[in-house]
Amino acid sequence: MSAEAGGPRPQAPVAGPETTTHCPYCALQCSTELSGGRGRVAVRPSPDFPVNRGGLCQKGWTAPALLGTPGRLLTPLVRGTDGVLAPASWDAALDLVAGRLREIRALHGADAVGVFGGGGLTNEKAYTLGKFARVALGTGQIDYNGRFCMSSAAAAAGAAFGLDRGLPFPVTDLDGSDVVLLAGANPAETMPPLMRHLERPDLIVIDPRRTRTAERAALHLQPVPGSDLALALGLLHLAVTESLVDKEYVEARTTGFDAAWEACAGWWPERVEEVTGVPVAESRRAVRMLAGARHAHVLTGRGAEQHSKGTDTVTAFIGLALALGLPGRAGSGFGTLTGQGNGQGGREMGQKADQLPGYRSLTDPADRAHVASVWGVDPGSLPGPGRSAYELLDSLGTAEGPRALLVFGSNPVVSAPRAAHVTGRLAALDLLVVADFVPSETAALADVVLPVAQWAEEEGTLTSLEGRVLRRRAHLSPPPGVRTDLEVLHGLAVRLGQPPDRFPVRPREVFEELRRATAGGRADYSGVSYARLDAGEVLHWPCPAGDDDHPGTPRPFLDRFAHPDGRARFTAVEHRPPAREPDAEFPLYGTTGRVLAQYQSGAQTRRVPELVEAAPEAFVEIHPDTAGRLGLADGTFAEVASAYGSARARVRLTRAVRTDTVFVPFHFPGAARANLFTGDALDPRSRMPEFKVGAVRVTPVGERP
Numbered sequence: 001m002s003a004e005a006g007g008p009r010p011q012a013p014v015a016g017p018e019t020t021t022h023c024p025y026c027a028l029q030c031s032t033e034l035s036g037g038r039g040r041v042a043v044r045p046s047p048d049f050p051v052n053r054g055g056l057c058q059k060g061w062t063a064p065a066l067l068g069t070p071g072r073l074l075t076p077l078v079r080g081t082d083g084v085l086a087p088a089s090w091d092a093a094l095d096l097v098a099g100r101l102r103e104i105r106a107l108h109g110a111d112a113v114g115v116f117g118g119g120g121l122t123n124e125k126a127y128t129l130g131k132f133a134r135v136a137l138g139t140g141q142i143d144y145n146g147r148f149c150m151s152s153a154a155a156a157a158g159a160a161f162g163l164d165r166g167l168p169f170p171v172t173d174l175d176g177s178d179v180v181l182l183a184g185a186n187p188a189e190t191m192p193p194l195m196r197h198l199e200r201p202d203l204i205v206i207d208p209r210r211t212r213t214a215e216r217a218a219l220h221l222q223p224v225p226g227s228d229l230a231l232a233l234g235l236l237h238l239a240v241t242e243s244l245v246d247k248e249y250v251e252a253r254t255t256g257f258d259a260a261w262e263a264c265a266g267w268w269p270e271r272v273e274e275v276t277g278v279p280v281a282e283s284r285r286a287v288r289m290l291a292g293a294r295h296a297h298v299l300t301g302r303g304a305e306q307h308s309k310g311t312d313t314v315t316a317f318i319g320l321a322l323a324l325g326l327p328g329r330a331g332s333g334f335g336t337l338t339g340q341g342n343g344q345g346g347r348e349m350g351q352k353a354d355q356l357p358g359y360r361s362l363t364d365p366a367d368r369a370h371v372a373s374v375w376g377v378d379p380g381s382l383p384g385p386g387r388s389a390y391e392l393l394d395s396l397g398t399a400e401g402p403r404a405l406l407v408f409g410s411n412p413v414v415s416a417p418r419a420a421h422v423t424g425r426l427a428a429l430d431l432l433v434v435a436d437f438v439p440s441e442t443a444a445l446a447d448v449v450l451p452v453a454q455w456a457e458e459e460g461t462l463t464s465l466e467g468r469v470l471r472r473r474a475h476l477s478p479p480p481g482v483r484t485d486l487e488v489l490h491g492l493a494v495r496l497g498q499p500p501d502r503f504p505v506r507p508r509e510v511f512e513e514l515r516r517a518t519a520g521g522r523a524d525y526s527g528v529s530y531a532r533l534d535a536g537e538v539l540h541w542p543c544p545a546g547d548d549d550h551p552g553t554p555r556p557f558l559d560r561f562a563h564p565d566g567r568a569r570f571t572a573v574e575h576r577p578p579a580r581e582p583d584a585e586f587p588l589y590g591t592t593g594r595v596l597a598q599y600q601s602g603a604q605t606r607r608v609p610e611l612v613e614a615a616p617e618a619f620v621e622i623h624p625d626t627a628g629r630l631g632l633a634d635g636t637f638a639e640v641a642s643a644y645g646s647a648r649a650r651v652r653l654t655r656a657v658r659t660d661t662v663f664v665p666f667h668f669p670g671a672a673r674a675n676l677f678t679g680d681a682l683d684p685r686s687r688m689p690e691f692k693v694g695a696v697r698v699t700p701v702g703e704r705p
């Protein structure tokens with residue numbers, strides 16, 4: 001029975017004083033206890049969860065504020081002939097959407113409808129969204145914001161290890177490490193409780209800025225943005241020339257070393273210094289620290305990955321880690337720090353353009369047949385792979401691209417690269433539908449806005465950065481008038497002619513189906529169940545079903561890597577410059593990233609008073625020497641312009657950034673959007689945009705923006 005038909009809500013309010021669940025934001029998925037009724041929800045960290053160990057960051061502490069935020073969407077909105085979004089009933093809104101989708105499909109074909117998902121969606125929602133696109137809409141045009149996040153790391157890890165699990169070991173392994181290298185990650189701001197696991201190890205931080213993380217490092221390498229690939233090749237070169245390679249490991253557990261060495265043989269230390277700006281002595285010290293440690297880890301973050309060569313850069317860091325014998329060895333390892341709440345699960349459940357659930361491939365006949373049988377459809381009816389996130393957004397409203405787009409869990413008007421262009425593409429659509437709980441900048445452009453439930457009002461599972469499957473639990477029921485994403489997808493599917501039981505609204509039922517769909521896949525969840533999770537079992541995927549309960553796989557590579565021969569692959573990669581290097585017109589490097597008190601596009605955190613107070617507006621971080629030359633005073637406004645466009649933000653002078661680089665956080669809307677100056681270069685393999693380096697000019701605009 002669906003809530004649609006007026007039946008009982010599938011998610012009754014939870015009785016009892018406290019509900020154990022997880023923070024709505026990042027992939028660390030800190031465990032929390034919620035108490036109090038609507039309007040009075042209080043949060044405290046669960047004392048015994050090993051990942052956050054009683055800690056939360058400021059975003060986690062203030063998350064309940066979002067549940068009752070004044071602007072919260074409580075009724076569907078439909079844009080009238082006067083151009084204004086006005087309240088409508090659910091029936092009217094869903095009938096309208098389904099009717100328009102049918103028309104557009106009849107006129108232009110199934111691929112004229114696109115879907116854009118998010119890495120914050122629960123596994124159940126991400127799974128259902130992918131199924132909805134392929135089955136109810138019959139479109140191949142689905143991708144998601146994780147393409148902007150984890151795609152380079154995923155492509156590189158998949159190729160090297162045969163499996164992409166962000167951290168192939170529990171976070172608590174870091175406690176026992178001696179040296180941890182962080183390439184382009186700033187966890188002191190982006191995952192503060194993770195720092196509790198980084199107290200013992202000596203940190204090597206690679207970041208063009210002296211971040212809060214870098215301040216805690218034993219060694220901070222401060223390269224030119226976009227030069228990490230040369231740096232990683234140089235570190236591997238040094239490992240070889242200083243005889244620090246773990247030959248036994250390389251021999252026993254890897255292939256391809258000779259070709260990788262050939263590719264980095266030309267990256268002698270002085271040449272690396274010239275390209276990266278990192279002194280030879282510092283590179284040498286970094287390699288010696290890593291090689292001399294009993295246990296060491298190499299971790300990458302978005303700083304190294306969000307480039308047009310992000311996949312090759314991660315591949316080069318994996319090469320360094322393999323040469324030193326770290327991956328798949330007890331107490332050591334290689335990993336990437338997944339970003340969004342369900343950034344790991346969200347990339348396995350089939351909302352990615354080329355994927356089916358369980359990390360299955362849309363182009364593999366056996367994979368298609370397996371998933372089609374679970375879905376009860378003909379494999380031949382499943383579409384092929386679609387466009388990647390930026391390419392999808394770029395094609396909207398053109399002769400070749402979708403005329404309609406459904407957005408679940410992203411705010412691309414702020415977060416997509418080349419945001420002014422993307423905003424124009426969204427505006428060119430015949431139909432834009434946004435499901436959200438707040439009126440995001442993207443929702444403000446929509447023809448139909450559908451108000452959905454939030455984290456503390458829904459059941460589900462998420463898979464954290466360490467590959468552990470976690471239960472999200474409902475503490476409240478959604479406010480009247482609000483539906484869950486699963487109810488929305490069910491309501492649309494039925495209106496598009498699907499049998500009602502093909503799109504269940506109960507997360508538990510979806511999970512049962514998802515277990516079968518992922519069974520035998522690389523990300524196998526078939527042995528996981530709500531019952532096991534609720535009994536407190538700690539389950540990391542792969543966790544296949546069997547006669548006995550499978551214990552899960554916290555460390556998948558201890559005995560062998562996931563390639564058929566069990567070996568990890570070195571791959572030869574070549575350094576290349578970013579899509580645009582600074583020149584006379586745009587003389588500085590522009591880079592972008594995060595601050596502690598804001599999350600992503602800011603759609604959520606810009607509505608939390610404490611967070612707004614802590615981080616009220618965008619800024620341009622610039623070195624005082626550079627600012628002096630350009631006539632920029634602290635606290636005044638500057639324009640940051642590239643060949644693609646320009647943003648305006650307040651000048652913040654700091655010696656923490658290189659003199660040739662400026663940094664702008666991307667959390668803010670309007671004219672302060674960092675993505676107004678980012679470009680459209682994409683990594684050829686992962687299709688990751690180049691968020692982390694561009695050529696810009698910074699000019700004063702005075703006391704006001």
Ligand SMILES: Nc1nc2c(c(=O)[nH]1)N[C@H]1C(S)=C(S)[C@@H](COP(=O)(O)OP(=O)(O)OC[C@H]3O[C@@H](n4cnc5c(=O)[nH]c(N)nc54)[C@H](O)[C@@H]3O)O[C@H]1N2
Nearest residue numbers: 184185186190225226301302303339340593594596599600
């Ligand atoms: N507070 C907060 N926390 C978050 C999020 C948030 O929005 N706010 N988002 C979550 C998500 S989805 C993600 S993906 C993670 C991201 O987590 P991180 O990867 O830690 O975050 P970023 O700030 O994007 O980038 C990290 C660092 O890369 C540096 N950097 C810039 N260019 C380069 C370069 O060319 N090379 C190198 N080596 N470094 C460079 C920046 O100076 C920055 O300090 O955070 C998660 N946690």
Ligand SMILES: Nc1nc2c(c(=O)[nH]1)N[C@H]1C(S)=C(S)[C@@H](COP(=O)(O)OP(=O)(O)OC[C@H]3O[C@@H](n4cnc5c(=O)[nH]c(N)nc54)[C@H](O)[C@@H]3O)O[C@H]1N2
Nearest residue numbers: 145148149408409410411415435440592600601603666691
């Ligand atoms: N310049 C620059 N741009 C970047 C980056 C960068 O470093 N620099 N980082 C990139 C990265 S790593 C990421 S992950 C992206 C993230 O950027 P976005 O994809 O824009 O992420 P959010 O701001 O989290 O947007 C999520 C939206 O969905 C809503 N939402 C949250 N949960 C749910 C849900 O369960 N259901 C529904 N229907 N809606 C929900 C939220 O209210 C919000 O409006 O930004 C990318 N953009």
Ligand code: SF4
Nearest residue numbers: 023025026030057060
């Ligand atoms: S670190 Fe991430 S999961 Fe933990 S409280 Fe902060 S935002 Fe939430």
Ligand SMILES: [Mo]
Nearest residue numbers: 148149339340
């Ligand atoms: Mo991300």
